[in-house]
Amino acid sequence: MKSFVNVNPKSLDEAVAVLDRARAQGKKAALAGGGSDLLGMLKDHLVQPDLVVNLKSISGLEGVHREGERVRIGALTTLDEIARHPLLVERYAALAQAAGLAASPQIRNVGTLGGNVNQRPWCHYFRQGFPCFKNGGKMCYAVAGENQFHALFGGGPAFIVHPSDTAPALVALEAEFKVMGPSGAKIIPAEKYFILPREDVLRENVLGENEILAEVILPAAPSGLRSTYLKIRDRQAWDHAIVSIGAALEWEGGRCRKARLVLGGVAPIPWRVPNAERLLEGKSLGEALARQVAEAALAGAQPLAKNGYKVPLAKATVRRAVLSLLPAA
Amino acid sequence: MGFETTRRDFIRNTGWGIASAAAVSGLDIHGPLLRAEPIEVPSVAPTSRIRLTVNQRPYALGVEDRWTLAEVLRDHLGLTGTKVACDRGECGACTVLLEGRAVYACSYLAVWADGKEVLTVEGLAQGEQLDPLQEAFIEHDGPQCGFCTSGQLMAARALLNQVPEPTPPQVREGLAGNLCRCSNYNRYVEAVLAAAGKEGRHGK
Ligand SMILES: Cc1cc2nc3c(=O)[nH]c(=O)nc-3n(C[C@@H](O)[C@@H](O)[C@H](O)COP(=O)(O)OP(=O)(O)OC[C@H]3O[C@@H](n4cnc5c(N)ncnc54)[C@H](O)[C@@H]3O)c2cc1C
Ligand code: FES
Ligand code: FES
Numbered sequence: 103m104k105s106f107v108n109v110n111p112k113s114l115d116e117a118v119a120v121l122d123r124a125r126a127q128g129k130k131a132a133l134a135g136g137g138s139d140l141l142g143m144l145k146d147h148l149v150q151p152d153l154v155v156n157l158k159s160i161s162g163l164e165g166v167h168r169e170g171e172r173v174r175i176g177a178l179t180t181l182d183e184i185a186r187h188p189l190l191v192e193r194y195a196a197l198a199q200a201a202g203l204a205a206s207p208q209i210r211n212v213g214t215l216g217g218n219v220n221q222r223p224w225c226h227y228f229r230q231g232f233p234c235f236k237n238g239g240k241m242c243y244a245v246a247g248e249n250q251f252h253a254l255f256g257g258g259p260a261f262i263v264h265p266s267d268t269a270p271a272l273v274a275l276e277a278e279f280k281v282m283g284p285s286g287a288k289i290i291p292a293e294k295y296f297i298l299p300r301e302d303v304l305r306e307n308v309l310g311e312n313e314i315l316a317e318v319i320l321p322a323a324p325s326g327l328r329s330t331y332l333k334i335r336d337r338q339a340w341d342h343a344i345v346s347i348g349a350a351l352e353w354e355g356g357r358c359r360k361a362r363l364v365l366g367g368v369a370p371i372p373w374r375v376p377n378a379e380r381l382l383e384g385k386s387l388g389e390a391l392a393r394q395v396a397e398a399a400l401a402g403a404q405p406l407a408k409n410g411y412k413v414p415l416a417k418a419t420v421r422r423a424v425l426s427l428l429p430a431a
Numbered sequence: 432m433g434f435e436t437t438r439r440d441f442i443r444n445t446g447w448g449i450a451s452a453a454a455v456s457g458l459d460i461h462g463p464l465l466r467a468e469p470i471e472v473p474s475v476a477p478t479s480r481i482r483l484t485v486n487q488r489p490y491a492l493g494v495e496d497r498w499t500l501a502e503v504l505r506d507h508l509g510l511t512g513t514k515v516a517c518d519r520g521e522c523g524a525c526t527v528l529l530e531g532r533a534v535y536a537c538s539y540l541a542v543w544a545d546g547k548e549v550l551t552v553e554g555l556a557q558g559e560q561l562d563p564l565q566e567a568f569i570e571h572d573g574p575q576c577g578f579c580t581s582g583q584l585m586a587a588r589a590l591l592n593q594v595p596e597p598t599p600p601q602v603r604e605g606l607a608g609n610l611c612r613c614s615n616y617n618r619y620v621e622a623v624l625a626a627a628g629k630e631g632r633h634g635k
Contacts, residue, residue, distance in 0.1 A: 105476035108496040108542045134543075141499070141538045142519050154496070156543055182532075206608030207586065209520060211532040212539060339607035340521060 103144045106132075106151050110159035114282050114316055117155055121312040122284050124153055131155055133314060135178060135217030138209045143222060146231060157216070163316065164214075166190060171322030177216030177315045181268075182207070184215060194320055196329035196348045200271035203333045206340050216315045219269050219279075219295070220307065223262035223370075224342055225252070235260040235303045249406040251344065254413065256369040260299040261406065263367050264306060269296065270348035270366040271331045272318060273374060280317040283310060289319070296371035306370065326353040328427045332419050333366070343367035345416040351382065353429040358382045363399060363424070368416055375399040378420065387428055396420040481545035485510065486554025494541045501525045501536035504551060512552035512581045523609030526582035526589075527551050533589035533608070552581035555588065564588060567626035568619070575613030583609050587623045596627055 111117035117133075124131040132151035134140050135158070143149045157163060163178040166187045173189065184190055185202030204210060204218065222228070223236060225244060233239030244252045244261045252261040269292070277292040295307050309315065329350035335341035346366035352359040361382040365373040378399035385391060396417040403413050476495045483490045485508060494503055501518075504510045504527070513536055514524035520538040527536045528550040555562040564587050567573075574580040583606060590597060590605030597605065602623045603616075611619065 103497045105495065105497050107477040108479060108540065134540075137540060137543065138520055138535070138538050141540070144497070145518065154540075156540075158543060205520075206523070207589075207605060208523065208526060208533050208535045208608040209538075212529075212534050 104147065104150045106144075106154050108154050108156055110156050113160055114163070114314060117157065117160060117314055118282055118284055118312060120153065120155055121314070125312055129153060131311075133157055133220075135214035135220075136180065136209075136212035137217075138205070138213045139217055139221040142229070146229065148222075148229070148231060148237065157214075157314070173320040175215055175318045175320070177317055178214050181205070181210040181213045181215065181218060184268075185210065193323040193327070194271075194275055194329065196271035196274055196331045196350060197268060197277075197320070200267040200331040200333070200346075200348065203331065204267040209340075215268060215318055219266050219272065219318075220309065220315060221265055223260075223306065224265045225260075225262045228262065235299065236262065238304065244406065246407075248408065250408045250411075251342075251367075252406055252409055253370055254368045254400075254403040254405055254409065254416070255365075255373050256298050256371060257404070257406075258300060260303050260370065262299070262306075262370050264296060264369065264371050265342045266372075267331070267333060267343060267346065267366065270346060270364040270372040271329070272348070273372040274348035274350040274362040274364040275329060276321055276350075276362065278319045278321075279315055280319060281309065281313050282316045283313040287316065292318075293372075293374065299370050324352055326359065326429070327351075328353065328429065330423055330426055332423045332426075334415055334419055345412050345419050347416075347419050347423045348372070349420075349423040349427060351424065351427045356386050356429060358385055358387060361424075363395075363420065365399065365416060365420075368403070368412060375420075377401065382424065387424060389425070392421045392425050395424055479542045479545070481542055483541075483544055484548045486549070486551060492541075496540070496542050498541045499537050500527070500529070500534075500539045500541045500544050500549070503541040504536060504549070510551050510553050514578055514581060516578065521610075522579070523582040523586060524579055526585040526609060528585055528589055531589070531592060533586050535608075550585070550588070552584055555584060562588070563626040563629050564591070564623065567622040567629070571618050571622035571625060573615060573619045573622045575611075575615050579609060579611045579613075583611065583619050587619075587626070590623070591627055591630065595630065597623070599624060602627075 121131050129152040131153040133155050164176040167174045181201040181204050185198050190198040227234050227243040228236040232243050234243050242260045253263050272292040279290045279295050281288050331348050333343045333346040343366045348364045350362040361379040363375050363378050378395045381395050399420045400413050400417050478493050478495050480493050501515050504513050515537050516522045516524040518537045520535045525535050525537040526533050586609050602620050
């Protein structure tokens with residue numbers, strides 16, 4: 103790893119000031135939550151910052167807090183805490199399940215929510231330092247290469263998939279992200295946070311160089327809300343999703359009042375499927391409708407040469423997820 | 432440094448890690464090392480002074496900001512029981528307990544552990560008395576080549592501290608972050624269950 107200075111800011115404002123100053127001086131700074139993603143990037147020289155800003159030194163950025171009917175989760179809260187937190191397990195199951203299915207116990211002990219949604223892509227070309235779009239180059243090696251794990255939707259010019267398990271769950275639960283920058287805090291809906299490569303191929307989200315994700319806010323969980331996160335992977339630990347789904351359905355009198363279905367592992371951002379959601383709304387759910395929903399969710403998929411298998415896999419995942427959310431009789 | 436210089440010579444000659452030097456000269460590393468004065472770091476790379484408690488012994492150290500906890504434990508404190516295989520958070524060989532929780536020491540900077548408590552495999556036994564997990568690992572032939580073993584032990588220790596009487600699925604989940612290239616997973620799971628049973632009876 104190239105050498106760098108580790109900075110331990112005591113507050114968010116101080117951290118933002120460090121980023122701002124670094125930028126003004128033409129220095130590169132990298133934020134560190136738990137560092138489980140960042141350290142690999144540093145060791146492989148994919149980022150070579152002059153400063154590493156250790157967010158763990160800021161107190162008050164972790165924990166799950168109730169605020170009226172809403173829930174605020176500090177960006178430094180670990181995945182392990184989220185996976186076990188009784189309030190989240192009960193009311194926001196999709197998020198707790200997603201956190202619990204990420205990586206391995208050791209990574210969940212240090213890995214933070216902020217780091218999870220901001221982790222960089224895990225495309226093997228990118229991680230191995232190929233001069234691809236994501237590394238500042240001029241091509242996506244997956245297009246004609248090994249693209250088993252790449253995008254079905256929203257690809258181009260890069261075909262990465264968004265790697266975060268918590269992100270599809272957060273979009274399904276209509277979370278909001280509180281971002282701190284030099285001019286204070288702003289709130290961004292989770293769905294608007296992530297951006298496609300065609301918007302900016304070097305980034306996966308709207309976060310600016312001198313901004314920090316401070317908090318994730320979950321809205322009140324209406325009565326009748328049921329949610330889940332299903333993840334399909336090659337092995338039961340360490341693997342990112344081949345396909346996944348964050349699903350949140352609201353029920354009223356046996357009918358679905360509102361549906362949010364967000365696929366993971368299939369696109370460069372958490373991929374909402376509004377056509378499939380609309381099929382559910384106002385209906386009571388059975389096997390036949392679940393199949394239609396799954397078909398609608400994958401309509402328009404554009405597989406590459408080697409990832410076509412993801413289409414039936416994702417359909418089955420959608421079907422299973424919505425059926426698992428049937429309201430208690 | 433010429434090509435023929437070994438890593439150990441390099442470490443000794445540059446005055447890094449008293450531990451390595453002590454090991455070479457046959458000193459008991461648990462003797463003079465303990466209350467080591469801050470190491471002066473003869474380097475241009477940015478450094479920090481940190482305090483670590485490792486296996487209940489306090490250390491004050493000078494470390495490069497970029498050093499991982501695994502590097503400091505192994506290369507500078509001589510605690511080579513912690514292994515490094517992948518160095519990327521993908522195998523678990525480097526598992527240690529940080530404030531009681533299992534973490535990958537290869538993927539955590541030593542500066543971030545300032546003021547914290549670390550337990551490595553060297554700290555499991557109490558003198559000659561092995562940890563029940565170590566005994567069970569021996570009885571059940573857990574280690575084959577043994578390279579993953581200290582990581583498996585530490586992951587298992589963290590699990591039993593949290594869940595003293597785990598079910599088999601809980602043990603498998605607790606060890607899910609530790610690869611064994613000899614593929615002796617079933618024995619490890621058996622051993623952890625056996626140790627948990629014994630600890631339960633003896634009220635450890
Ligand atoms: C072997 C392995 C397997 C993995 N498997 C999975 C998996 O199955 N599912 C999954 O979701 N992830 C997986 N991961 C990624 C894992 O790193 C994340 O799950 C973890 O949550 C990252 O959190 P962190 O705090 O350690 O991130 P860090 O490494 O600290 O940060 C990650 C990125 O986010 C940025 N960042 C961190 N915090 C903030 C913040 N508050 N505001 C703005 N930017 C920030 C950092 O600058 C960095 O670029 C895996 C990683 C490894 C090494
Ligand atoms: S050496 Fe740390 S996880 Fe493999
Ligand atoms: S005993 Fe050889 S790797 Fe596990």
